[in-house]
Amino acid sequence: MLPFTIEQFLGVFASYNRAIWPAQVFAYLMGGLAFSLVFRKGRWSDQIIAGILASMWAWTGIVYHLIFFASINKLAYVFGALFAMQAAAFIYFAVSRSHLNFGYTGRPAGFIGVALVAYAAAIYPLFGLEMGQLPNQLPTFGVTPCPVTIFSFGMLLLTTAPVSRWLLVIPFLWSLVGGSAAIFLRVPQDWALLMAGIVSLALLIVRDRRMAPAG
Template structure:
């Protein structure tokens, strides 16, 4: 069971949003730039995307889990470390190693990526505000909160046309599962939607990575 109730979770988000204002705008701008850099499709653009995503994960780990959540959750330091580790992995794999080029992967993958990314930017706050009457100060916003950062990352990984780096999707998948658990534990049923989107995005990444390899078949002479 979670060590707090839904009202406490919302109060934590409210305190966090108040403390970091107006950095929400910077977080959203960095996220928007990362999405826009998919269009050039160059390796250099992929390096910048990795850097921007890394910054967002590290910020969320340090400021949210290591700061605002720390007095309320016994595992907050561990969660902060996991988010920082994900940020460092993104920077290492995409920025330093340049392991992925981004671009349009096709109708299914591209459409799914757009749905996931759109929910990270607008679906998360708008649905909670409209359907759950959550105050604007207690919503999760892209670039600075764990749920939208998770969806943004998985959506962008879906925009790697060939051999998406699955290792970079494992921690986002785990947070999607945690989001589903929190939805059940706190009675916040709208949180099942981002959890399902996150798990679905990971399944698509698996299918594209291994399904594509299977369709390609063995190399000549093997």
């Protein structure tokens, strides 16, 4: 049993989207930059991409979860802390250890990564509108949990070196928690979040094992 109603849940999105405007536009610009840098590599491309992903997780954890969602669900404080931890993880692995290498290889993981990015940025909101959700009640790309998680899975599939399992733990957990909205809150576009978590984790594990040096 959820501690809030569907109406309260959608109301949080409506008030959140009004309050943060035009941050949604900036999020799309940053997401587009991150995606473009996968294909147009520069010296600091990997760090910029990771920084953008980190900022999305930090913003969503602090602003959405702690300030808005906590008004109807006290578990939002836990969610906010986890999202902040994921933001720190992106920074740590990209800057401190340089273990994030983004690029498109044309392999199945890369193809699905592109599909997930497209879904998070374009198909997700269109799906919501088609199902009758009002524009101001839509979970928005780059600043709300489920689109951020789907986008992150897509970007992690667009890597050319093994990805630390620590970077996958929180997104996978959120794919289960947030994906439950597809069932309990009638947010059908979040079925893809459940699938993104399972498919991305499996693909990355298989791909990274193949990349591991023999012996």
